[in-house]
Structures are given as C-alpha cells and as structure tokens.
Amino acid sequence: MPTATILLNPTETHHSLTIAPPASGVALQGRIRVPGDKSISHRALMLGSIAQGETEIQGLLLGEDPRSTAECFQAMGATISALNTDRVTVQGIGLGNLQEPVDVLNTGNSGTTTRLMLGLLASQPDRFFTVTGDASIRSRPMKRVIQPLQQMGAQIWHRAGGLAPIAVRGQRLQPIHYHSPIASAQVKSCILLAGLLTEGQTTVTEPSLSRDHSERMLRAFGAEITVDPETHSATVTGGATLRGQTVIVPGDISSAAFWLVAGAIVPGSDLVIENVGVNPTRTGILEALAAMGAEITLENQRDAAGEPVADLHVRHSALQACTIAGDLVPRLIDEIPILAVAATVAAGTTVIKDAAELRVKESDRLAVMATQLTQMGAKVTELPDGLEITGGTPLTGTAVDSFTDHRIAMSLAIAALMAQGTTTIQRAEAAAISYPDFVGTLQEICRS
Structure with missing residues (x-):
C-alpha cells in the first residue's frame, strides 16, 4: 500500500x-x-524532591513540561539527574526543606507544575518565591488554587484576575475542608500538597471524580491519606515523613x-x-x-x-x-x-x-x-x-x-x-x- x-x-x-x-x-x-504519563512524571519529580533519600523514576516523560518541573525543584535544592534518559534519580531534601530560590521559578508551559507547586510553596514557612511561565501560563486562571490556599492562610500576590506572575511568602497554614466547585486533579493535588506540612487533616471534596495519581503516589511515599469514593473526597494528615521510592511511569x-x-x-x-x-x-x-x-x-x-x-x-x-x-x-x-x-x-x-x-x-x-x-x-x-x-x-x-x-x-x-x-x-x-x-x-x- x-x-x-x-x-x-x-x-x-x-x-x-x-x-x-x-x-x-x-x-x-x-x-x-x-x-511516560505526564501527570505521573510531574508528581514523581515533585514528591521525590521533597522526600528523604533517593527516588528512582523509570519511564519518565522527557517532554518540556516535566523538564520545567525538574528545573524548578533543582532551583529549590533538590538534586535531579540529567533528563537525557527515561531513568532519572532524585535526591530529595525532605518535607519542609525547599530552599528559597535566588531567581524567579519559571514553569514554562506547564499548568500542572504551576498549580501543584503553589501548594508546596505556600506551606514553606518564612521563604519567598516568585512563579511565572510562558505567555499561555500568564493568561491561565490560577485563582482556582490561590483562593483555597488563602483560606488556609497563605500569603499570595498576583496580577489582576489571579494571573501569573505570582509571589508567595510561605506560612504555617491551617487545615480546611475545601468543597471544590470543579472536578480538577490540579486543584485537589495543590491543596493536598499544602496539607502535607499543615497540622491536622486537610480534605478536598469534588463534585465528581478526577484523576487520582496524587493520592496513589502520596500513599506510596508514606503520606497518611484516605479516600472516600462515595463523596469524591480525599484527606491528608499533615506531618508524615515521605521517603524516596522507585516509581515506574x-x-x-x-x-x-x-x-x-x-x-x-x-x-x-x-x-x-x-x-x-x-x-x-x-x-x-x-x-x-x-x-x-x-x-x-x-x-x-x-x-x-x-x-x-x-x-x-x-x-x-x-x-x-x-x-x-x-x-x-x-x-x-x-x-x-x-x-x-x-x-x-x-x-x-x-x-x-x-x-x-x-x-x-x-x-x-x-x-x-x-x-x-x-x-x-x-x-x-x-x-x-x-x-x-x-x-x-x-x-x-x-x-x-x-x-x-x-x-x-x-x-x-x-x-x-x-x-x-x-x-x-x-x-x-x-x-x-x-x-x-x-x-x-x-x-x-x-x-x-
């Protein structure tokens, strides 16, 4: 033919x-x-960076979006091997130990990097971060994660309409039960990541089921997390120790x-x-x-x-x-x-x-x-x-x-x-x- x-x-x-x-x-x-799955690749890089010890990721997506995630977390102290093969190692720095970067964190074209990372940044006490991205990111709605983070006590500044660039001064946050108006894994994951360093239980309830890669991987890394499929709710208890894992993407x-x-x-x-x-x-x-x-x-x-x-x-x-x-x-x-x-x-x-x-x-x-x-x-x-x-x-x-x-x-x-x-x-x-x-x-x- x-x-x-x-x-x-x-x-x-x-x-x-x-x-x-x-x-x-x-x-x-x-x-x-x-x-490799883009959603899982992002989360493996992030959780590996904030865990104790080494994480080995097999099958990592070598696309531009995960590279943006890796560069951001390298700028905050994690050691990540070169993304030139789909087998990548991450030396984590431990939960709560993200360093204040000397420059703006650039998430490129990645909405997942931007939204999930904001939950971690907002919960790092006494550190200041600025986040931006390409023209697409600077026009995409971030209020959907900024508002619940502010309900937890986060200090966040942004352009009108909740647009990037976004500045964050990390705080000790308070747990909330957030009823999300939309089913969004990015919103859910952002809040759960913020809850890792928040004393007590942080819960997200959605109108319908969104992808659950964060819940699965958080549990694998050692977080205390429960899921109620009937109410579309996920709850994380702050204070757990995350430990490096082998992640197959x-x-x-x-x-x-x-x-x-x-x-x-x-x-x-x-x-x-x-x-x-x-x-x-x-x-x-x-x-x-x-x-x-x-x-x-x-x-x-x-x-x-x-x-x-x-x-x-x-x-x-x-x-x-x-x-x-x-x-x-x-x-x-x-x-x-x-x-x-x-x-x-x-x-x-x-x-x-x-x-x-x-x-x-x-x-x-x-x-x-x-x-x-x-x-x-x-x-x-x-x-x-x-x-x-x-x-x-x-x-x-x-x-x-x-x-x-x-x-x-x-x-x-x-x-x-x-x-x-x-x-x-x-x-x-x-x-x-x-x-x-x-x-x-x-x-x-x-x-x-």
Whole structure:
C-alpha cells in the first residue's frame, strides 16, 4: 500500500508539519509505545524532591513540561539527574526543606507544575518565591488554587484576575475542608500538597471524580491519606515523613489516545499500543470510544507500582455518534480534541457538553478545534461548553494551526490522515510538550 507523505519543516521560529495521504489511503500497522504519563512524571519529580533519600523514576516523560518541573525543584535544592534518559534519580531534601530560590521559578508551559507547586510553596514557612511561565501560563486562571490556599492562610500576590506572575511568602497554614466547585486533579493535588506540612487533616471534596495519581503516589511515599469514593473526597494528615521510592511511569493514555482514534478511523489499521496506564480515573477515552463502536481490547493487564497497566489493541471499525457529558468529562478532558476528530467520521451527530474547562487550557481548545476542523470541511458547531459535530463529510487538506497547543497539533495530524489532499499544520513543534517523537512514530506506523 502507498505510504503517506509526512514531513516536518523546521524554520527559525516555528515548525510546520505537512501530511499528504495517498489517494488510495494508508493503513496504520505495528506495535508502538507512547511516552511516560505526564501527570505521573510531574508528581514523581515533585514528591521525590521533597522526600528523604533517593527516588528512582523509570519511564519518565522527557517532554518540556516535566523538564520545567525538574528545573524548578533543582532551583529549590533538590538534586535531579540529567533528563537525557527515561531513568532519572532524585535526591530529595525532605518535607519542609525547599530552599528559597535566588531567581524567579519559571514553569514554562506547564499548568500542572504551576498549580501543584503553589501548594508546596505556600506551606514553606518564612521563604519567598516568585512563579511565572510562558505567555499561555500568564493568561491561565490560577485563582482556582490561590483562593483555597488563602483560606488556609497563605500569603499570595498576583496580577489582576489571579494571573501569573505570582509571589508567595510561605506560612504555617491551617487545615480546611475545601468543597471544590470543579472536578480538577490540579486543584485537589495543590491543596493536598499544602496539607502535607499543615497540622491536622486537610480534605478536598469534588463534585465528581478526577484523576487520582496524587493520592496513589502520596500513599506510596508514606503520606497518611484516605479516600472516600462515595463523596469524591480525599484527606491528608499533615506531618508524615515521605521517603524516596522507585516509581515506574506507565505510558500516557492521553498520548495513546491519538493512536487509538487513528487506529479506529483509518481503514485497514491494526495497532497495539504497549504499556499504557489504565488508571480508572483516566479511562474515559476508552469508554467514549467504546460507546462509538470502536474495537479496542485490553491485553496483558498488570499492575506497575500501584498503577494498572495494559497493552491496548485497536482495529479499524465503523464509528457511531454519541454524547460525551457529565461525570465522564473530567476523565477524558485532555482527550476531547482527538475525540472531536473521531466524531468527524462517525455516523450521526456527536454532542460534547460540560467541557467549558477546555477554554482555559493551553489554548481555547473548543474554539480552536471548531475553527480548524471547519477549515478542513467538517460540520462543527461550537457550544458554550462543548461541540456538536456531524460526521460523514469528507475532510479536505488545507493549512491549519496548532495555536502552540500540543494536543491540537497532534489531533490535527490524525485528522490529516483522513483528508483528501495535503494538510499543513503550523506551529507543529508544540507536540514536543508531551510527545517529543510524535512525528517519528507517525512516520513509522504509516510505512507498514
């Protein structure tokens, strides 16, 4: 079968990605692995830095976001080996011993680094920190973590609207029971991390279940933490000693999602994505694709350092429209851009609701996916909190833009495989934020 043309075109400022499938189409074949889970990578670096002793991290994501986390904690006294292999060691400095950095902490493009780290900084008594990031971070809402931290007694200064740069003077905080208005693992994790140095019990209750990587890893490092799944609550008791661990990072299901959708929608495809984390708080993408009729099986299911792992086998199948809403959304919020691509080929009209959170990610993902897929010929209506997509209209290759959002860049690349003609994705280098070798993997499986 003829192969697709897939070319990354570097320039001095930005890279473009050109994808031109042959007129006869191209099937995706093979066994691949995706980078380590980004959420787990961040948390392993952070907890390793504040634990006593050495933490060894196997399978760390070598993307730009974890590098930002490592650089911030190195600036506060942790010793972290070079991030040039996916096996990294961290010499922790112990809970409460973060040093006051001599310069501003720069979190780059990482919202996870920014929000989680604020919980630790706010609880370090008598130390001063300033945090900033790139243009995206400086426009993203931080009040959602600043307000509960202030309820705990934190001293935090920020730009109008709760925007970075943010200044923090660490304090001895008071425990609270915070009822979060949104289901957000970042909000929950920030408060739980602040509770590590806070005397008493700090509790977060959410309206629905968000990913629970922090709770699992905190427990593994020695924190005293309890979870009530019925009330969607997590409680940490301050004062525990954290000790270094061996952390095995599974493949990121958010990265696997691009290949799951590609394998489902590209005729003739048969892919196995090995060693993917299938934590039940993250498998909304599997449930949504199953509802659409995708043929996906979990093989070689096992447990790795407290996280469930499996190989995901996907074959091409005819998809049907579905509705994605409610409690499912927090468990697939990062995968909605690629699910929008799946919806363009599904029979019927797919409705995505309750996803207003996507407007404050690296880009306004609802607006960007609506405009870019429409430019490719898809029938997309933008809703206040989601998208309505009528499938079945052939896509046409054209010039589109990632808006420097890694998930947009990769979603548009998968859409390009189903388009007639050539698609050029501007600012495609954004994919490296979470998937440095995305283009190489795409080239590999399209050659079969």
